[in-house]
Amino acid sequence: MNKYEKVEELRHFLARYGLPRERPALTLGATDVDRALGGGLIPGALHEVYAQDWAAAGFAACLAIRLAGDKPLFWVRPDYEALEYGALHAQGLAELGGRPDNLFLIKTATAADALAAASDILACPHAGALVLEISGQPKALDLVAGRRLNFIAAETGASCILLREGAEAFPSAAQTRWHVSSASSEGDDWGLPTFTADLSRNRLGPTGCWRLTWNPEDGLFREPAREQHAPYDSSQKNFGRVAAASFDRTAEERRRIAL
């Protein structure tokens, strides 16, 4: 095989598995992350979010809000997920900057049904993004299913975020894979949603691990300034550390109190 043949074969591979080069990447907001991703997250592809703890659903929602833009956002989950991980709360999505009036929730009986529904949704070019929430290791979810989703997404440009809770990573055709855990807020106060996002697979570039804070106002992530506050020290645990603060203070008032 000479190098031309090799290049030809690679081109073929690319054409088949669809790297939609003509679709501009969507920046996530944090410079380091965007650089690693080659400009941002590519719409019309499969992205996997693995949960290390309870924060992953929030991260998946943030990515989906970013990728969906003004188009409808679909959330597909088997029935039993709600018992374990809680029902989807539309107000909560609105608080993250999403549009609940543009949200469709599809509750299916089985994981196989969820995959079928996901294929149908991704096949519609007017769908923005889809969060497919499948926990555990159902048989229906395998390499072929993942490839299929990636392929359909590449055809239409709708993005698929596969949210996996209580699950082990499996070989798949995903564009990116994130392992997400929660991270402490900046400062001493309860702050914006913050994640530790470990990009463990990236088909277009290097991997990495970042702390990311989501800003619901502009729908972008940013990297918080490095640890300004001392990490939590359990030896200092006393009741004074936890101060109840009123819920409806503005950010300004909060700052004033902090001063």
Added chain:
Amino acid sequence: MWLPRLSTERLKRDDASLCDGKRPPLVIAGRANNALYVAALEARAQRLGLYKNQPLANARAITPDLTIIPADEKKDLELLERIVVWCDRFSPFVAAVPPDGLILDITGAAHLFGGEAAMLDHVTQKIGQQNFAVAAAIAGTSSAARALAKFAPGHIAAPGAEAAALARLPVAALAVDDKIIAALNRAGLKTIGQVQTRDRDELTARFGKAFVTTLEMLLGQHDQPISPRRPLPDLMAEQRFAEPIVTQDAIVACLLSLAGSLSGILEQRGLGLRRLTASFFRADGQVRRIALRLGGASRDADRVMRLLRERLDSLSDPLDPGFGFDVIRLEAMLTERIEISATSFDSDEHAKHEIQYLADRLSARHGEARVLRFVAQDTHIPEAQSVAVPAEDREFADRVWPSRHLKNDPPLRPLRLFEKPEEINVPFATAPDGPPSFFRWRRAQFDVARAEGPERIAMEWWRNISASEKRTEAASKAQTKSENETAPPRPGDKSEAQYPTRDYFRVETRQGQRFWLYRDGLYLQNGLAPRWYLHGIFA
């Protein structure tokens, strides 16, 4: 239509041994005023001189050898209902007239069978094939048809000729109280014709207004509306088969042609489909109905067909043709006017339609209750603030969502909310009314590093929440007791005990996990330690 031997025929259908000609004649015994009487009887028993409503003792005296079975009106009614369903194939407008009659409105349906006489023959023959004795008649009003079916079966009264047709019938055909019939007979009025000749005022004075109304209804001067068993479709298309069809291909081809003709009619009238029912009439009398709902009015046959196929493919008990379907019908149960406008170049409009179609397909495949949209509600109870409704319900589509409470502020509500808040174990809070310093949930311990709150959410006292009242009943008893012993009651106490408030805290654990916790009721309000719940998970 009158089925005079419904009860005995029901028993014969269930138990073949009763059909044996050598067995003693069958009589159904009913109970009235603590005495047994003959409620129904088969033709053989009638030939022996027995009659309906005869005391059972008299019947036994005439013929000691009888098969007597107690009456079961409920089962008779069930059978009648099933016959009504089966009769849907003749006309969509069918109603049961208990205990043993049926009414079919054949307006506009008779010509499909080749005229009224041919239809009457066809219907009686078909019912006869199912081993029912049947007497039927056609008339312009339901009560006239009922009287004719019982006393002059096979008669077809032309419109306006009801009075003439009924004139010969005995007064018993009036279907009024026995006392009135006896009185009429005593007065020498033997037939309806003779009653008609009398002055209406006389009749009213003697027998009351209700009698005259009945008479007028019977004579076709008033009509009694009959209520159909099912809501009537706006439009329908159906296909009948001489030979029942069995194969999937034939069924699909038939549905496609029906959808095509239905969409043709819809187009002529400028209407679109919102709700559709496909009915499959099996040759053995079973009827299967499949309902379909569309999010937006449409008359595109291909689109309707695709939705129907999705629906058929996803049925949990698949369509079973058995010995074949002899009638397949598509009914447009709800139609809506489609505004005809030039197809706009607006891509938004197109995208909206496509998304609607996608939601329709998903609903057809997975079920309406599984494809949901969220509707904002005007309440501050967190779990009730948004309601998930089927995506097909467009009525709520225009509700406006409240904007975020505060700019540049962390989320106030969690992304995920437990439908049933999960109780957590809080050994002690930082302050009597403060957040917990650590808690246990799902067998793991969480140390609270940051907390915000409390945000107090009181239950809606203006609604009568019986469940929460019950819950606090025991608690409020304890409270009254402690009140008497200790401090004088504060004015706010009572309402707060009846409608417990929740103090919500947004807490962040040492690892950065964010939860939404609440304390149920006030601290030491009822002399009890408050209970803590985990309600939601933030991002």
